[in-house]
Amino acid sequence: MTLFYSPHESTLVDEEGTPLLLDVEAADYKPAGRVAPGEPGRKSATPHVLKIQLGMQCNYSCSYCNQAAQSDASTVTRTADADDFIAGLDRWLHAPPRRIEFWGGEPLLYFAKLKRLVPALRARFPSAVLSMISNGSLIDGEVLDFIEEYDIFVAVSHDGPGQHLRGPDPFLDPVRAHWLREFWRRRGGAAARAAFHFVLTPRNADIGETRQWLADRIGDPSLNVDMEGVVTVYDQQTLGGPGSWSDADYERMRVGVRKAFADGDAPKVRDLAFRAQDFVESLRNLRPSSSLGQRCGMDDPDHLAVDLQGNVMTCQNTGARGKHRIGHAEAMHDVQLTTATHWSHRESCNHCPVLQLCKGSCMYLQDDLFAQSCENEYQFNLAVLGATLHQLTTLTLKSISGDIRRPQRRRVIPLVAA
Ligand code: SF4
Numbered sequence: 165m166t167l168f169y170s171p172h173e174s175t176l177v178d179e180e181g182t183p184l185l186l187d188v189e190a191a192d193y194k195p196a197g198r199v200a201p202g203e204p205g206r207k208s209a210t211p212h213v214l215k216i217q218l219g220m221q222c223n224y225s226c227s228y229c230n231q232a233a234q235s236d237a238s239t240v241t242r243t244a245d246a247d248d249f250i251a252g253l254d255r256w257l258h259a260p261p262r263r264i265e266f267w268g269g270e271p272l273l274y275f276a277k278l279k280r281l282v283p284a285l286r287a288r289f290p291s292a293v294l295s296m297i298s299n300g301s302l303i304d305g306e307v308l309d310f311i312e313e314y315d316i317f318v319a320v321s322h323d324g325p326g327q328h329l330r331g332p333d334p335f336l337d338p339v340r341a342h343w344l345r346e347f348w349r350r351r352g353g354a355a356a357r358a359a360f361h362f363v364l365t366p367r368n369a370d371i372g373e374t375r376q377w378l379a380d381r382i383g384d385p386s387l388n389v390d391m392e393g394v395v396t397v398y399d400q401q402t403l404g405g406p407g408s409w410s411d412a413d414y415e416r417m418r419v420g421v422r423k424a425f426a427d428g429d430a431p432k433v434r435d436l437a438f439r440a441q442d443f444v445e446s447l448r449n450l451r452p453s454s455s456l457g458q459r460c461g462m463d464d465p466d467h468l469a470v471d472l473q474g475n476v477m478t479c480q481n482t483g484a485r486g487k488h489r490i491g492h493a494e495a496m497h498d499v500q501l502t503t504a505t506h507w508s509h510r511e512s513c514n515h516c517p518v519l520q521l522c523k524g525s526c527m528y529l530q531d532d533l534f535a536q537s538c539e540n541e542y543q544f545n546l547a548v549l550g551a552t553l554h555q556l557t558t559l560t561l562k563s564i565s566g567d568i569r570r571p572q573r574r575r576v577i578p579l580v581a582a
Pocket residue numbers: 507512513514516517518519522523524525537538539541542
């Protein structure tokens with residue numbers, strides 16, 4: 165049986181032209197901005213999501229770190245800058261954000277700054293969701309009391325069986341393991357104020373196995389986890405290492421995705437369940453591709469990343485001392501997002517069957533780094549698309565064809581000579 169799918173109109177029909185889903189009805193969607201270096205995006209002084217970059221120091225050194233290539237460009241701020249940041253908010257922030265995120269490096273290395281920022285922000289924006297992603301290695305009783313008092317949602321990054329790509333495994337240290345279990349007991353489960361996150365790499369390619377690994381260490385068989393997605397390639401080291409998957413790695417990942425859906429584990433992995441659900445919604449509502457921004461949201465004027473000196477950056481993973489400084493919060497009208505390329509400007513994304521699931525990988529990557537990141541996204545999202553189709557129809561995706569254009573790799577390898 166052949167099905168016909170348009171990722172631009174979100175139509176999925178059989179050979180007679182009959183929609184596969186019964187309850188299809190076009191919904192209203194706003195067009196997304198289409199930023200590019202020549203069509204800069206803007207930033208709003210009333211952002212919904214405010215990302216505060218505390219600094220890029222980290223006590224781990226992940227082999228696929230999305231900030232390693234940026235750490236020299238990050239501003240070095242003092243603890244006192246946190247007070248100046250709070251004092252300066254009235255000059256540029258004109259409405260309460262819905263969500264405020266604290267970013268490192270490892271954000272808990274900046275606990276002294278957090279102790280100045282968080283109480284002031286919580287008092288000023290009582291309804292805002294406060295959140296951070298941490299490697300979890302610095303969580304102790306004082307940190308737990310603090311995140312509980314100010315109700316901060318904390319996601320701990322841990323790659324389960326692939327943790328050695330990140331650094332030491334905190335579960336091998338009895339003290340750290342104790343605090344991680346305590347963290348989950350007090351903030352996870354029914355409280356839903358905590359999560360364990362992993363990045364999918366060739367070393368933990370099986371999603372169900374990774375969830376089970378974490379569930380065993382936490383001692384909660386029904387542990388729900390989240391995924392930060394499939395590994396993205398930000399530098400040559402990652403390209404030559406865990407960013408590049410073999411065919412066998414991709415196959416293990418595909419089998420793992422199929423198994424997670426078949427065994428009923430998929431709903432316990434939030435990103436997996438969300439992608440599948442979002443894809444079904446796109447079909448049900450005939451979501452046009454023109455409404456799709458980038459998955460991370462940083463092309464959106466309402467998503468703002470700043471450091472403690474008010475510098476605005478492309479995103480929280482970039483430094484303000486290099487090309488990713490796109491302006492200053494106190495001159496928001498002058499901020500220009502010139503460093504990003506919306507998916508609609510990439511030939512491969514325009515001709516991609518998983519566009520509605522992927523939404524374009526990282527918006528500032530180019531050339532080989534983009535090509536490999538795209539390949540990882542492509543393989544993963546194709547597996548999710550296949551598994552979702554199977555859930556909807558019991559059909560098994562055998563092959564996919566059409567005018568699919570994959571990104572070109574460089575044919576010439578640059579030699580750098582000194
Ligand atoms: S898989 Fe690649 S081509 Fe497809 S939408 Fe994602 S980045 Fe674009």
